[in-house]
Amino acid sequence: MAERSGVTGPSVVSKYVLRVVVLAYLLFLLVLPVVLIGWKTFQHGLGPFFDALTTHEALHAFQVTFIVALWAVALNTVFGVGTAILLVRHRFPGKRILNAVIDLPLAVSPVVVGLALILVYGRFSSFGGWLEDHGIKIIFSTPGMVLATVFVALPLVVRAVVPVLEEMGDEQEQAAQTLGAGRWQTFRRITVPGIRSALAYGIVLCLARALGEYGAVAVVSGRLVGQTQTLTLYVEERFQNFEQPAAFAAATALALIAIVSLLVIKLLQRKAD
Amino acid sequence: MAIEARHINKAFGATSVLQDVSVEVPSGSLTALLGPSGGGKSTLLRVIAGLEQPDSGTVLIAGADVTRLAPQRRNVGFVFQHYAAFKHMTVFDNIAFGLQIRKRPKNEIHKRVHELLELVHLDQFAKRYPAQLSGGQRQRMALARALAVEPEVLLLDEPFGALDAQVRKELRAWLRRLHDDVHVTTVFVTHDQEEAIEVADTIVVLAGGRVEQSGSPHEVYDNPANEFVMRFLGPVTELDGRLVRPHDIELTAEPEPGSAEATVERVVRLGFEVRVEMRLGDQDAWAQVTRGLAERLRLAPGETVHVRPGPDARTLAVV
Incomplete structure (x- = not known):
């Protein structure tokens, strides 16, 4: 300790050099852009900010974003818990393959996901054409955007829940069964409380990912203003059209949502520990 | 009979764990399934509880065939080696779980849980969580939880x-x-x-997936069915091609009818008893004697003694 905190020249110099480098790095990468967006947004006070966010297009973009995000979170929660239980509690052929496939969305670019979905569900594919003939429109509409968002956020709930289920073991569930609880009662009263913190963590992560998704949604939505435009697409569109106040206001709103999610995640993590 | 398991077979993959096992447990008895680890005793208990499905065979509880019945319909209490406490519930809620599942009225649950808490000496811990209890307290809680639903049978896995x-x-x-x-x-x-031996009134010895013997502790200890049971239930030594309990060996200074000459190699005092290690011809044997006898015979390494199985000794020919 004495050596590290002592007055010996080189170590003190390297310590301060390291600090300056790290702080400068964070300053240019993170702090400056975020602060500038905030400053640009609130340059003329809160009024213009709220005005920019309450236009018809902005409100619609909020609505689309939340609808898509809520569906994606709901589907990923149900699917994620189910898959985690399948992976931890059951043995079946192909389990290792499923385990590997779950992580695929982390590696595949969202744009590729969007294109792949168009290939399957687009009007000119046989399956998508058949669906469209029966009045079900996937691509350029909400279901397609939900699918794209579900895909990119697929592993988040599963990966949060699996280690906790493993650590918990199945004895508590078996004990509940011998005490007369059926499968659903055991799941609701023993399994869910056991994975509660991890599940909440996974859900918040999934929500943050869903709100911020751009690439896959951009491809499958068709970017129809006032119809399939999410908040991220709205930011991009306004920026391209030189409507910077609207773009910055929406961007700030997204950033604020992200910061709140991050705080909730940290709180949940602390609670889980 | 409270429990009858008939011709149970169970294999995990290629490993056979239970082979044609039949066990009967009389009502009101306290039965031990005894055996070395990997002998199949835990699997048999889990088959009775319904936590494992046998490949073939029948399980009857209180005369009813429950072989295909899910564990929650068998009305058994099960206690796990590692307690399986519901970590997110208080001691009270743990014990009340089975009663709440059965939708008993609140005041009845309250009364019953407090009776059980008293029975297992945990009255002052009702509001604690399992993490705040010691191992012994957790296991008593698990026992109370299993007893709460008034099970037909209580099953304890290495409790x-x-x-x-x-x-x-x-x-x-x-x-x-x-x-x-x-x-x-x-x-x-x-x-x-x-x-x-200390706790049970009936012992079933299970090894290699088979029932080796069953009976009262007394019967199993004194009249072991085979060499395995004799060796597993207590110390044994070999005398003239027969297995004998070391405390059944008679030591004398002078030759007696049927006795053999032995050379004392080591005398170990273990409190009130003395362990005498001897050499008989080309074989090692040992006897357990009282301190009084060891002093009277002046047992010391190098001395010669004469040994034979005592008059009431149970012996078994070594196969």
Whole structure:
């Protein structure tokens, strides 16, 4: 300790050099852009900010974003818990393959996901054409955007829940069964409380990912203003059209949502520990 | 019979764990499934509880065929080696779980849980969480939880296996007393022959997936069906091609009818008893004698003594 905190020249110099480098790095990468967006947004006070966010297009973009995000979170929660239980509690052929496939969305670019979905569900594919003939429109509409968002956020709930289920073991569930609880009662009263913190963590992560998704949604939505435009697409569109106040206001709103999610995640993590 | 398991076979993959096992447990008894680890005793208990499905065979509880019945419909109480406490519930809620599932009225649940808390001496811990209890307390809570639903049979899987020696001994005696009070048919799994002999009124010895012998502790100890049971239930030594309990060996200074000459190699004093290690021809043997006898015979390394099985000794020919 004495050596590290002592007055010996080189170590003190390297310590301060390291600090300056790290702080400068964070300053240019993170702090400056975020602060500038905030400053640009609130340059003329809160009024213009709220005005920019309450236009018809902005409100619609909020609505689309939340609808898509809520569906994606709901589907990923149900699917994620189910898959985690399948992976931890059951043995079946192909389990290792499923385990590997779950992580695929982390590696595949969202744009590729969007294109792949168009290939399957687009009007000119046989399956998508058949669906469209029966009045079900996937691509350029909400279901397609939900699918794209579900895909990119697929592993988040599963990966949060699996280690906790493993650590918990199945004895508590078996004990509940011998005490007369059926499968659903055991799941609701023993399994869910056991994975509660991890599940909440996974859900918040999934929500943050869903709100911020751009690439896959951009491809499958068709970017129809006032119809399939999410908040991220709205930011991009306004920026391209030189409507910077609207773009910055929406961007700030997204950033604020992200910061709140991050705080909730940290709180949940602390609670889980 | 409270439990009848008939011709149970069970294999995990290619490994056969139970082979044509048949066991009967009389109502109100306290039965030990005793055997070495990997002998199939835990699997048999889990088959009775419905936590494992047998490949073939029948399980009857109170005369009814429950082989295809899910565990929650068998009305058994099960206690796990590692407690399986519901971590997110208080001690009270843990014990109340089975009653709440059965939708009993609140005041009845309250009354019953407090009776059980008293029975297992945890009255002042009702509001605690399992993490705030010691191992022994957790296991008593698990026992109360299993008893709460008034099960037809109580099944305990190595219930004291995770506890330290002192607590283990206390809980053993306590389980025996509890059974005398509550009288629920109880089966417990153990690999500790002392525990089985001390607590149980019937012992079933299971090894290699088969029942080697069953009977009262007395019968199994004194009239072992084979060499394995004799070796597993207590210390043995070999004398003239026969297995004998070391405390059944008679030592004399002078030759007696049927005795053999032995040279004392080591004398170990273990408190009130003395362990005498000897050499008979080209074989080693040992005897357990009282301190008084060891002093009278002046047993010391190099001395010659004469040994034979005592008049009431049970012996078994070595195969």
